[in-house]
Amino acid sequence: MRSLQPVRGTHDILPEQSLRHRHVTETARTIAGQYGYGEVATPIFEFTEVFKRTLGDSSDIVTKEMYTFESRSGEEITLRPEGTAGIVRALISGGLGQHLPLKFFYQGPMFRHERPQKGRLRQFHQFGVELLGVGAPLGDIEVIAMAAQILDALGVADSTTLEINSLGDPQSREAYRDVLLGYLSDLKDKLSEDSRKRLAVNPLRILDSKDEGDRRVVADAPLFSDYLTGEAAEFFSAVTAGLDELGIIYALNPKLVRGLDYYCHTAFEFTTEALGAQGTVLAGGRYDGLVAAMGGAETPGVGWAAGIERLAMLIADAPAPHRPIAVVPVGGGAETAAFNLAQELRRDGFTVDIGYGGNLSRRMKRANKLRARLAVILGEDEIRAGTVTVRDLDTGEQEEVALRGLRDHLAPWR
RNA sequence: GCGGGUGUAGCUCAGUCGGUUAGAGCGCCAGAUUGUGGAUCUGGAGGCCGUGGGUUCAAUCCCCAUCACUCGCCCCA
Numbered sequence: 001m002r003s004l005q006p007v008r009g010t011h012d013i014l015p016e017q018s019l020r021h022r023h024v025t026e027t028a029r030t031i032a033g034q035y036g037y038g039e040v041a042t043p044i045f046e047f048t049e050v051f052k053r054t055l056g057d058s059s060d061i062v063t064k065e066m067y068t069f070e071s072r073s074g075e076e077i078t079l080r081p082e083g084t085a086g087i088v089r090a091l092i093s094g095g096l097g098q099h100l101p102l103k104f105f106y107q108g109p110m111f112r113h114e115r116p117q118k119g120r121l122r123q124f125h126q127f128g129v130e131l132l133g134v135g136a137p138l139g140d141i142e143v144i145a146m147a148a149q150i151l152d153a154l155g156v157a158d159s160t161t162l163e164i165n166s167l168g169d170p171q172s173r174e175a176y177r178d179v180l181l182g183y184l185s186d187l188k189d190k191l192s193e194d195s196r197k198r199l200a201v202n203p204l205r206i207l208d209s210k211d212e213g214d215r216r217v218v219a220d221a222p223l224f225s226d227y228l229t230g231e232a233a234e235f236f237s238a239v240t241a242g243l244d245e246l247g248i249i250y251a252l253n254p255k256l257v258r259g260l261d262y263y264c265h266t267a268f269e270f271t272t273e274a275l276g277a278q279g280t281v282l283a284g285g286r287y288d289g290l291v292a293a294m295g296g297a298e299t300p301g302v303g304w305a306a307g308i309e310r311l312a313m314l315i316a317d318a319p320a321p322h323r324p325i326a327v328v329p330v331g332g333g334a335e336t337a338a339f340n341l342a343q344e345l346r347r348d349g350f351t352v353d354i355g356y357g358g359n360l361s362r363r364m365k366r367a368n369k370l371r372a373r374l375a376v377i378l379g380e381d382e383i384r385a386g387t388v389t390v391r392d393l394d395t396g397e398q399e400e401v402a403l404r405g406l407r408d409h410l411a412p413w414r
Numbered sequence: 415g416c417g418g419g420u421g422u423a424g425c426u427c428a429g430u431c432g433g434u435u436a437g438a439g440c441g442c443c444a445g446a447u448u449g450u451g452g453a454u455c456u457g458g459a460g461g462c463c464g465u466g467g468g469u470u471c472a473a474u475c476c477c478c479a480u481c482a483c484u485c486g487c488c489c490c491a
Contacts, residue, residue, distance in 0.1 A: 115415070126491055277485080280490065283490080305491060307490090328450085330449050331449080360451095361450065361451075363451085364450050368451040375450080375451080379449060381449080396452090
């Protein structure tokens with residue numbers, strides 16, 4: 001039976017769920033459009049090197065979560081685990097650096113070979129934005145404001161909180177890293193096994209640990225904010241001042257660290273309590289060094305990505321689809337006329353459903369189940385009289401309407 | 415990748431201290447109602463009891479493995 005199961009961590013998205021996803025993406029798409037961002041679609045796979053270079057060889061995504069395979073011609077290919085790498089690659093390979101600043105959004109599937117949980121899938125979907133070529137704090141502010149507006153429009157603003165931190169510039173980061181390393185090395189015995197490993201690979205991550213013992217050690221650790229260079233500190237306060245100006249509420253979280261190596265300066269996360277262990281619903285930050293690291297010209301960038309499944313779980317309900325009008329033939333003789341009528345109404349812009357068989361009772365049942373607003377009943381009597389019977393399925397009232405005037409009669413429900 | 419929990423009808427779940435034909439509600443199909451849906455009543459279909467192996471006279475039940483889901487960790491959207 002194994003071959004008839006979906007691959008672990010993948011899901012079929014059926015119409016009901018699809019509506020929720022679409023509500024999320026359409027809302028985000030509309031708002032991103034209002035900010036002047038244009039949609040881009042990069043391939044869902046790239047040469048493995050693209051991700052290795054952007055994400056950093058030591059990141060978890062690269063070391064253990066990528067879907068990597070060899071193509072028939074022997075190329076190393078990877079299903080994209082996130083969206084930024086592909087866009088930066090497109091920027092470079094397409095010579096888009098000529099047109100900076102670039103304002104892009106994207107939407108689509110991402111792949112990570114992780115152990116699935118609620119809100120964590122192996123194929124999942126993200127909506128993200130990237131602002132390339134803007135090094136000023138205004139870029140960070142705009143992008144965060146857009147995120148806040150989207151979450152608000154989705155009705156989840158109340159159930160999420162924005163946390164924000166500065167990772168400084170490379171100089172700040174290096175200085176702080178040394179200090180932190182010194183502090184933590186002295187207390188090595190008190191750290192969890194995981195964190196002792198992190199000491200060598202990515203000590204900043206220890207700040208984020210959920211282990212009780214680690215938290216106690218970290219509580220008294222030197223703060224990153226004390227080691228920001230003047231420039232970096234100024235940048236960050238410009239960002240927070242801009243958010244204040246817009247009335248965007250946030251919490252400073254000096255322990256907030258991002259997993260991907262390329263982030264600098266602003267890092268932020270919108271999180272929720274409602275999703276269990278997977279609390280992050282939208283996250284991003286600034287990545288000024290990334291384009292250059294990939295071989296392009298020095299280009300600042302800032303952006304974020306949101307988990308569509310996670311947002312879809314958080315929203316109350318997607319707006320119900322437009323209620324159809326059911327065309328119901330009575331008896332075999334009316335079948336063709338009814339089908340033609342349905343087609344005519346569809347061409348006129350109505351949402352029309354017509355059953356594929358069964359008697360009147362059966363078809364009415366079906367109309368009811370489809371939440372049809374009206375039934376347009378067409379039998380031999382009506383055909384003779386040049387009319388149809390229009391039944392209001394909410395009130396149960398029905399009347400005869402001349403075929404000629406049907407379109408106008410139905411107009412309110414188009 | 416590590417640790418815990420759970421897999422019985424399309425869905426939600428009973429159940430068998432190992433013993434003939436495995437149940438309910440909802441949903442589905444049909445009829446009551448061959449020109450009228452929602453409500454009601456009647457009937458019906460639908461189960462390799464996740465999969466494979468083991469123990470046993472006998473396994474849906476016990477044991478092992480495996481797959482999937484789920485909770486937590488790691489990490490992240």
